[in-house]
Every structure is written in C-alpha cells, then in structure tokens.
Amino acid sequence: MRFDWQWDFAWEILPRLLAATLNTLLAAGIGYAIAVVLGLVLALAQRTPWKPLTFIVREAVEFIRSTPLVLQIFFVFYVGPQFGIRLSPWTAGMIAIGLHYSAYLSEVYRAGIEAVPKGQWEACRALNMSTRDTYLRIVIPQALPPSVAGMGNYLVGIFKDTPMLSVIGVADVIFLAISLPAAGLVRLFEGFVRRKMGM
Amino acid sequence: MDHGDYPLELPEGDRPMVRFMNVTKRYGSLTVLDNLCLDVAEGEMVTVIGPSGSGKTTVLRMLMTLETINGGIIYVDGKPLTHMERNGRLVPADERHLRKMRSSIGMCFQHFNLFPHMTALQNCMEGPVQVLGLPKAEARARSEELLEMVGMIEKKDQHPSRLSGGQQQRVAIARALAMRPKVMLFDEVTSALDPEVIGEVTNVIRRLVGEHNLTMLMVTHQMGFARDISDRVCFFYRGKIEEQGPPDQLFGNPQRERTQQFLSAVKEAD
Ligand SMILES: Nc1ncnc2c1ncn2[C@@H]1O[C@H](COP(=O)(O)OP(=O)(O)O)[C@@H](O)[C@H]1O
Ligand SMILES: [Mg+2]
Numbered sequence: 500m501r502f503d504w505q506w507d508f509a510w511e512i513l514p515r516l517l518a519a520t521l522n523t524l525l526a527a528g529i530g531y532a533i534a535v536v537l538g539l540v541l542a543l544a545q546r547t548p549w550k551p552l553t554f555i556v557r558e559a560v561e562f563i564r565s566t567p568l569v570l571q572i573f574f575v576f577y578v579g580p581q582f583g584i585r586l587s588p589w590t591a592g593m594i595a596i597g598l599h600y601s602a603y604l605s606e607v608y609r610a611g612i613e614a615v616p617k618g619q620w621e622a623c624r625a626l627n628m629s630t631r632d633t634y635l636r637i638v639i640p641q642a643l644p645p646s647v648a649g650m651g652n653y654l655v656g657i658f659k660d661t662p663m664l665s666v667i668g669v670a671d672v673i674f675l676a677i678s679l680p681a682a683g684l685v686r687l688f689e690g691f692v693r694r695k696m697g698m
Numbered sequence: 699m700d701h702g703d704y705p706l707e708l709p710e711g712d713r714p715m716v717r718f719m720n721v722t723k724r725y726g727s728l729t730v731l732d733n734l735c736l737d738v739a740e741g742e743m744v745t746v747i748g749p750s751g752s753g754k755t756t757v758l759r760m761l762m763t764l765e766t767i768n769g770g771i772i773y774v775d776g777k778p779l780t781h782m783e784r785n786g787r788l789v790p791a792d793e794r795h796l797r798k799m800r801s802s803i804g805m806c807f808q809h810f811n812l813f814p815h816m817t818a819l820q821n822c823m824e825g826p827v828q829v830l831g832l833p834k835a836e837a838r839a840r841s842e843e844l845l846e847m848v849g850m851i852e853k854k855d856q857h858p859s860r861l862s863g864g865q866q867q868r869v870a871i872a873r874a875l876a877m878r879p880k881v882m883l884f885d886e887v888t889s890a891l892d893p894e895v896i897g898e899v900t901n902v903i904r905r906l907v908g909e910h911n912l913t914m915l916m917v918t919h920q921m922g923f924a925r926d927i928s929d930r931v932c933f934f935y936r937g938k939i940e941e942q943g944p945p946d947q948l949f950g951n952p953q954r955e956r957t958q959q960f961l962s963a964v965k966e967a968d
Contacts, residue, residue: 622811623763626825626877627800636828640815 526593527661531654533597538604543634545605563602569663571595576667592664599660600653605618607649611642703913704771706783708849713776715740715881715913717741722769723756723937732937733770738881739889741913745924745945748934749960754917757934758883760804761915774802775880799930804879808886809864812858815881818845818869819854822876830877837876844872848902864895871902882906884916888923896920903927921964933957 576591623633716738723731781788782795822841848868932942
C-alpha cells in the first residue's frame with residue numbers, strides 16, 4: 500500500500516483533529532467523574548440495612564456489568580426519547596459511559612470497604628460516631644488507597660471506550676479519522692486506525 | 699417475662715450504674731448468655747474472669763451495643779439501654795436511642811482498633827470534635843491532658859503503625875476517656891501485648907481506679923492484677939456467673955468446684 504503523507508492536508512485538518520481530541524478527553528474525563536461519584540453511591544447503597552435496596556442495586560450493577568457498553572450507549576440515546584428523555588449525543592454519551600463505569604468502580608469500592616477490619620467499625624461505634632462520620636472519616640479514607648489501582652485501570656478503560664460514542668454521533672478523534680472524506684487522513688493514521696478497529 | 703413488664707426506669711435508691719436483668723444472648727442455636735443478672739455500682743471496678751468461650755466478651759459487647767440481646771434488658775444509670783419507652787411501654791431501642799445512651803459508655807479492645815490514618819492525638823480528638831461537637835482547641839487540650847496521663851504525650855504526632863502494642867493500647871485508653879464516659883469497658887486489653895509492656899497498660903488502669911468516679915467492667919486473664927484492683931470479681935462459666943465476690947474471697951477461698959478448678963488451672967499455667 501502506498502503511504503501518501505500530505506502536509507498541507509494535515510495542517511488543514513489539524514484544528515478539527517485537536518477539537519476532536521479535546522472531545523475525547525472531555526467525554527472520558529466527565530464520564531469518569533460521574534463514575535467515581537456514582538460508583539461510590541452504588542457501593543454504599545449495597546450496605547444499607549434495608550435489604551430490598553441492596554438487592555436491587557446489586558442486580559442493577561450485575562446487569563450493567565454483563566451487557567456491552569455500546570448497547571448501553573444506544574439504549575440511553577435512542578430508547579430514552581421513547582420515555583420522554585431526550586438527550587444530546589454528548590449528554591447521553593457521558594451518562595452511558597459514567598453509568599457503565601460506575602458499576603465497575605462500585606465493585607472496586609466494595610472490595611476496598613470490605614477490606615477495612617471489623618474492629619474499625621466497632622471502634623467508631625464505641626466512640627458513638629454517626630454512620631456518616633464512620634464512612635466519611637474512618638472507612639472510606641482506609642478503603643480508597645487499596646482501590647486506587649483498580650480505579651486507575653478503569654480510567655485507562657474509559658479512554659479506550661470513549662470512541663464508542665461515535666455510534667451516536669459524538670465526534671471523537673478516531674471517529675473523525677474514519678469519517679473524514681479524504682483518504683489521505685485515514686492513511687495518516689492508518690496503522691493506528693487499523694489496530695484500533697481490529698482490521 | 700416480656701420486656702413490656704420491666705420498669706421504664708429504675709427507682710431512686712436502686713439505681714446501679716449498670717444492671718443486666720435476665721439477659722439472654724444466642725448465636726443461632728448456641729446460647730452464649732443465659733438469663734444473666736449483674737449489677738455494677740457507680741465507681742465500682744468489676745472484673746470478669748472465666749474460661750475461653752464462657753461469654754465474657756459478649757457481656758461487654760452487649761453493653762457497648764455492638765450486639766443486640768435476645769432476651770432481658772440492660773439499664774445504664776437507671777435508664778433502659780437496650781429498650782426505649784414508647785406509649786408507656788418498653789420496645790427494642792432504635793438507633794437514635796442507642797446513640798443517646800451510648801455516650802455514657804466507652805470501650806477498649808484487645809487489638810486496640812486505633813484509626814491507622816490518624817496520629818495518636820487525632821485519634822483522641824476525633825470523638826470529642828465530631829461526636830461531642832467540641833471546639834478543636836478544647837478537644838486538643840483534653841486529648842493532650844489524657845495522652846499526658848497515659849504517658850504518650852511525646853508520641854502524640856505518631857501514627858499507630860509507629861507505636862508498640864503497649865503504646866497503642868495506652869492511646870486507645872486515652873481516646874476512650876476523651877469522650878468522658880461514665881462506664882469504661884476493658885476487654886482483655888493486655889492479651890495481645892508482649893509480657894514486658896503489660897505493666898505500662900495495667901498501671902494506667904490502676905491510676906483510673908478511684909479517679910473520676912469511673913465505673914469499670916474489665917475482662918482479664920491476669921489474675922494477680924484482677925485481685926489487686928477489683929472491688930468484685932465474677933467468675934463466668936458457660937454464660938452464667940458461677941461465683942462472684944470480693945477478690946480476696948474469690949481467689950483466696952473459692953466456694954464452687956468449677957471456680958477452684960479454673961483458678962488452679964491458671965495458676966499452673968503461670
Ligand atoms: N459473632 C458470633 N457468632 C457466633 N458465635 C459467636 C459469635 N461471637 C461469639 N460467639 C460464641 O459465643 C461464645 C462466647 O464468646 P465470647 O463472649 O467471645 O467468649 P469469651 O470472651 O469468654 O472467650 C463462644 O462460644 C463463641 O464462639
Ligand atoms: Mg473474649
């Protein structure tokens with residue numbers, strides 16, 4: 500195959516490329532921020548004394564973890580409007596990614612929380628601490644450090660998965676590379692794109 | 699006896715600091731405590747001894763509300779701990795009631811359970827600041843005074859991982875005292891310690907006896923220490939108090955065969 504690098508073309512599309520890269524970073528960053536917070540909520544919701552809530556959240560987390568992200572993106576964007584929820588591709592995409600990864604992160608947190616020794620909870624009780632303080636000041640600070648490795652893995656994962664948002668039209672850097680009409684650009688990124696698309 | 703039949707409050711003149719009334723505790727089919735009755739008077743130091751598995755820890759844990767009870771009732775300072783009044787009747791306590799009552803009780807554990815991400819001083823200040831709502835300066839002054847008392851003021855900025863077991867346990871005692879409890883519970887606080895540092899912890903407890911009018915309930919395997927400092931010793935056997943009395947009587951002249959057997963067994967082990 501001929502490799503035909505075109506400088507003028509490369510310069511011409513650079514701004515769009517940068518914008519698309521920014522899109523990727525933004526989508527991944529915001530999606531991750533959602534996942535970090537929502538994941539914690541999902542982890543804590545499984546620890547309330549109210550068993551039905553634990554059950555429902557547990558099942559939801561399992562469901563999200565066992566269905567593909569691309570389906571979830573489709574679902575939020577295309578099925579949402581049928582229930583009157585109309586979202587821009589951006590919002591839908593980030594919600595889907597955030598939701599997807601929150602399920603994974605909740606498992607990371609859960610393992611971290613369960614690793615905190617029972618004696619720590621009992622010490623909190625003996626000091627008459629509220630449930631809120633017990634979590635915020637004692638349990639979570641101890642559960643987070645061992646969770647960092649797992650959280651890092653999913654941060655990498657979220658960057659890898661962001662291009663899937665192209666299925667609902669969010670132009671991220673990979674999407675742009677494939678969709679730009681000029682064959683030259685595809686060539687520019689040929690190796691990368693091929694690897695990425697598994698071609 | 700249904701818990702509705704217990705008094706809503708103990709009458710004036712018959713108000714020990716702690717009263718267990720017919721307390722039963724079961725784990726599944728295992729009855730750990732069987733109709734336990736036990737009073738601890740204000741300012742009294744009561745020691746609990748007995749073979750492993752006889753329910754000693756469970757007694758303290760129920761009083762600290764770490765465990766719920768299956769029967770009977772516990773009163774603290776004349777008021778029900780495990781129950782609360784609703785429409786003139788006693789019903790099992792909810793979390794709000796427990797939080798109110800728990801403030802009178804402090805506990806030290808066999809394995810210290812200090813917060814590893816906080817320094818000794820922060821461990822002591824945590825409860826006073828977060829739970830009692832004390833201003834930081836006041837909580838700090840109170841904590842430093844107690845750390846001084848347990849001989850740990852020089853190490854106040856160290857994290858628990860940098861402290862020996864004996865030092866950690868002394869911080870844990872200071873942390874519990876910083877909440878100004880009326881009743882202090884000690885569950886084998888020297889059992890996890892190297893023999894050479896046991897003295898530094900027992901000396902702190904010795905100092906507490908008589909001070910502050912603190913009521914204390916202590917589980918220990920150190921018979922000499924128990925004999926020295928207790929007002930009363932209870933020998934537990936299979937979830938019941940087999941025998942109790944002043945230390946000289948219980949150690950010097952035990953009446954029950956099981957007590958005699960237990961005491962001669964520990965003497966041999968020493
Ligand atoms: N959480 C629990 N679940 C089941 N059994 C328990 C539990 N805690 C204690 N037990 C049992 O209760 C009995 C009394 O325990 P404990 O009060 O710790 O005894 P001691 O402190 O006198 O050694 C033991 O037989 C123990 O195995
Ligand atoms: Mg025990």
